Amino acid sequence: MVVHGETGLLIPLEQQTEAPFEPIDPDKFSRDLAQGVNQVISDKNLRETMAKNGRKRVEDYFDWVAIAKQVETLYESII
Secondary structure (H helix, E strand, C coil), X not given: CCCECCCECCCCCCECCCCCCCECCHHHHHHHHHHHHHHHHHCHHHHHHHHHHHHHHHHXXXXXXXXXXXXXXXXXXXX
């Protein structure tokens, strides 16, 4: 999961609330997405920081050791 500005950039997408959930303004989303990609491409420090933060987040929350600890905590809370 991306943490905006820390492990990546989240680009808001306004979409219809009923199927087929099409974007309300696809051109705006495309521009915003391109701007975010260009920001990351053009800023080496931002790229490296987000990459490092992303790796740490994966290791802290999503590797097998972290998941096992979460499961253990859950089991202990219901016993």
